[in-house]
Amino acid sequence: MIAQDTLVSFIRFIEETEQLKSTLRSAWTATGRHESTAEHTWRLALFASLFQPFYPELDWPKTLLMCLIHDLGELYGGDISAAALPDENEKYREERHAVEKVFGLLPPDTGKRYLAIWQEYNDNATPEAHLVKALDKAETILQHTQGKNPDGFDYAFNLEYGKTLFGDGGPLSALRKLLDERTAGKIGK
Numbered sequence: 001m002i003a004q005d006t007l008v009s010f011i012r013f014i015e016e017t018e019q020l021k022s023t024l025r026s027a028w029t030a031t032g033r034h035e036s037t038a039e040h041t042w043r044l045a046l047f048a049s050l051f052q053p054f055y056p057e058l059d060w061p062k063t064l065l066m067c068l069i070h071d072l073g074e075l076y077g078g079d080i081s082a083a084a085l086p087d088e089n090e091k092y093r094e095e096r097h098a099v100e101k102v103f104g105l106l107p108p109d110t111g112k113r114y115l116a117i118w119q120e121y122n123d124n125a126t127p128e129a130h131l132v133k134a135l136d137k138a139e140t141i142l143q144h145t146q147g148k149n150p151d152g153f154d155y156a157f158n159l160e161y162g163k164t165l166f167g168d169g170g171p172l173s174a175l176r177k178l179l180d181e182r183t184a185g186k187i188g189k
Contacts, residue, residue: 006107013105017072025079027140028147035143037071037079044070044139048132054171055131062117063128069114070121070132073098092122130165134172137162138179145182158183 020038027035045067052060071079073095080091099118103111121129141158149155159180166176 009105009107013102016102016105017075019075020071023074023078027143028149029143030146030148032148035147037074040139040143041068041071043143044132044136047139048135051131051135051171055127058128058131063132065114066117066121066128066132067135069099069118070136072102072118075099075102095122131172134162134165134175137165138175141179141183145179145186155183155186 020041021036023037024034025037025040027040029035029039045064048063048067052058074080076098077094099115103114103118105111106114120126121132124130124133141161144153144155144158163176166172
């Protein structure tokens with residue numbers, strides 16, 4: 001049986017994370033509006049799930065949870081575009097503070113587990129983190145090529161964005177090749 005105070009903490013956490021629905025990213029949807037961090041997160045998790053047969057050795061419950069929580073650091077300070085990234089250390093400190101705050105709403109064991117998985121992602125410390133990081137970049141690049149972007153959008157940025165994460169010689173390398181071809185098609189227009 002689950003304790004009432006545990007359920008209350010779950011509800012508080014989910015209510016707090018609702019803010020990601022209104023946290024806008026620098027990417028544009030196909031209809032020409034800014035996407036939210038929540039939309040990006042959902043699509044990243046869905047994208048990752050498609051790769052399960054190609055990486056059966058991964059811990060898939062952890063991988064999908066990592067997808068779902070990877071951007072919770074944007075909950076209070078918003079998204080900072082990688083193209084306009086100021087100081088990476090400052091960004092990390094702000095996001096770490098945000099996740100400590102939001103994970104603090106959870107029961108201590110759950111909060112510590114979520115924080116450890118978030119940190120694992122940020123440190124690119126495991127094969128699960130590496131896949132999620134690569135697919136996070138891939139989803140962003142895909143959104144850039146799929147979105148109805150404003151005039152002057154910098155498609156060339158995609159060609160180097162996260163490139164080092166895709167050198168597995170397998171599915172990620174093949175994915176990157178396709179994404180680069182899509183980007184090149186946008187630049188050539």
